[in-house]
Amino acid sequence: MPHFTPTRALVVLTSFVLLGFLWTRGLPHQYAGPALPALTHLAEPVVDNVGNGGKEHGKGTSTPPKTKIAPVPTKAADVSSEKSCKEARGAQHVMVVVRTSRAGVESGLPPHLLKLLACAHHVLIFSDHAGETNGYPIHDALHLTPNTTMAKHAEFVEYDKMQADKNHKPTLDKANALDKWKWLPMVYTTATIAPNHRFYMFVEPDTSLSWTNLLQWLDRLDYRIPYYSGVPNTVDDTRYAQHGPGIMLSYGALQQYWPRYEELYASDWEPQVATACCGDVVLARAMKQAQIEFYSSFGLLDPEMPSNLIWGQKFWCTPVVSWHHLPRADADLLWDTQEAWARKHGWAKPWTHHDAYETFVKEQLAEQKEDWDNVSSDTQLVADKGRRERLTHQKQPTNATPHGSKDTQAPSNPAKRDEALDTLVQAAADSPASCRAMCLQTDDCLQWKHNTAGDGTCHLGKALRLGGKVATPDKAARWTSGWMLDRVGRLAEEWGRCERVEWKFNQ
Incomplete structure (x- = not known):
């Protein structure tokens, strides 16, 4: 038998092709997951420097301490509803950091925030002065700012007055001008005096947090990853x-931040603060230079109040971790609702936007509400100039659907159908009833609002929003709003009861 046959030649050729492919593409392998940063050490806590008027950055940095952080948590079974908020899973690993001002704490911290702080094991409060409020020490966030910097910027005149006179209370505007200078040293001081916590939640006095949802969210994350999220x-x-809805930083983030702060604050970061609009913007730039990635938590953290939020399917089953700018009554209602939720369901069942809709919105929707602006804004129909005066000299049109009626059947003849629609459009701004009739005849309209100013305006909305009461001392410019309750109800049913919760993070 010959040593070289066509079959053997084919085998040899196939082997060379396969070896060439493997040489180019590499051998098959399992792709690795994202690498976790090494757990190096943080700077020695500088507790004695807080509020002592020190003015130097990066001077006298102490040796790194030994960290005492437990391993990454694993998911556990539901925590009993009999547990208190302080005993809830993960509570001992979270530091709550509050940023405020003397003007902001003049009458003490708001009740909803005091209830939150009572649940937290670890609390830091930073302001533009050192002192105390509601039994909590206040740390001066500006104590590291050099005297030379203060002398260059007019906003520090108020700071000097507060240092000289403990009873001096700046106006809110003057206090706000100092806010942008607080962020970078506040985060640095937090890292140095409280280095060994897994997560840090930075909030404002008007930030409303869901404690149970916050703990459940953080329990899903690895604190060693440098998270900067909001x-x-x-x-x-x-x-x-x-800053308003809250900013979350992880242990890994602070570990990378503090050495870069010491290296770059005086030469690079501080000049940026002077020209920046806001402290949270400068913080983002500093995080980027510290190679800390931004993670969006929009949907979990809400920048709007429930009344301003657009309610829809996208975040319907996403848990609510925070709101911003909640009125006092709503902030108290949120906290009371969350307490009742935890008592009923325990500390491992999240409270979603669907539940928030049931609490804050659903019962306030109505066919028609006087002196109410529901923020309908997709379509605006403005009456022709002089239309109201012309209508007073002739019989009012009767095409508007009466208030409370159901959708009416459109004429079958296309020409008559178009004519009827044109008539509805022309009359839409005449009155709340005619505006509502226009919404009824618009398939995707969920709500409407009418204003009597001028010759009248009708606004239609295909997004679901609540809005709020408006003062209308001038009856010639009165707002009336309404919702298509049947359509809204059908949509809410379609969006579901949220048996499966969606923790949308960094999307």
């Missing part, structure tokens, strides 16, 4: 986390 916004080319 509701995204953009200024120029900087994508940053808005």
Whole structure:
């Protein structure tokens, strides 16, 4: 038998092709998951420097301490509803950091925030002065700012007055001018005096947190990953986390932040603060230079109140971790609702936007509400100038559907159908009833609002929003709003009861 046959030649050729492919593409392998940063050490806590008027950055940095952080948590069974908020799973690993001002704490912290702080094992409060409020010490966030910097910027005149006179209370505007200077040293001081916590939630006095949802969210994350997370916004080319709904930083993030702060604050970061609009924007730039990635938590953290939020399917089954700018009554209602929820369901069942809709919105929707603006804004129909005066000299049109009626059948003849629609459009701004009739005849309209100013305006909305009461001392410019309750009800049913919760993160 010959040594070289066509079959053997084919085998040899196939082998060379396969070897060439493997040489080019590499051998098959399992792709690795994202690498976790090494757990290095943080700077020695500088507790004695807080509020002592020190003015130097990066001077006298102490040796790193030994960290005492437990391993990454694993998911556990539901925590009993009999547990208190302080005993809830993960509570001992979270530091709540509050940023405020003397003007902001003049009458003490708001009740909803005091209830939150009572649940937290670890609390830090930073302001533009050192002192105390509601039994909590207040740390001066500006104590590291050099005297030379203060001398250059007019906003520090108020700071000097507060240092000289403990009873001096700046106006809210003057206090707000100092806010942007607080962020960078506040985060640095937090890292140095409280280095060994897994997560840090930075909030404002008007931030409303769901404690149970916050703990459940953080329990899903690895604290060693450098997380810088919040509701995204953009200024120029900087994508940053808005401070109002809260900013979450992980242990891994603070570990990378503090050495870069010591290295870059005086030479690079501080000049940026001077020209920046806001402290949270400068914080984002500092995080980027510290190689800490931004993670969007929009949907979990809400920059709007329930009344301003657009309610829809996208975040319907997403848990609510925070709101911003809640009125006092709503903030108290949120906390009371969350307490009742935890008593009933325990500390491992999240409270979703669907539940928030049931609590804050559903019962306030109506066929018609006087002196109410529901923020309908998709279509605006403005009456022709002089229409109201002309109508007073002739019989009112009767095409408007009466208030409370159901959808009416359109004429079968296309020409008559178009004529009827044109008549509805022309009359839409005449009255609340005619505006509602226009919404009824618009398939995707969920709500409407009418204003009597001028010759009248009708606004139609295909997005579901609640809005709020408006003062109308001038009856010539009165708002009336309404919702298509049948359509809204059908949509809410379609969106579901949220048997499966969606923890949308960094999407």
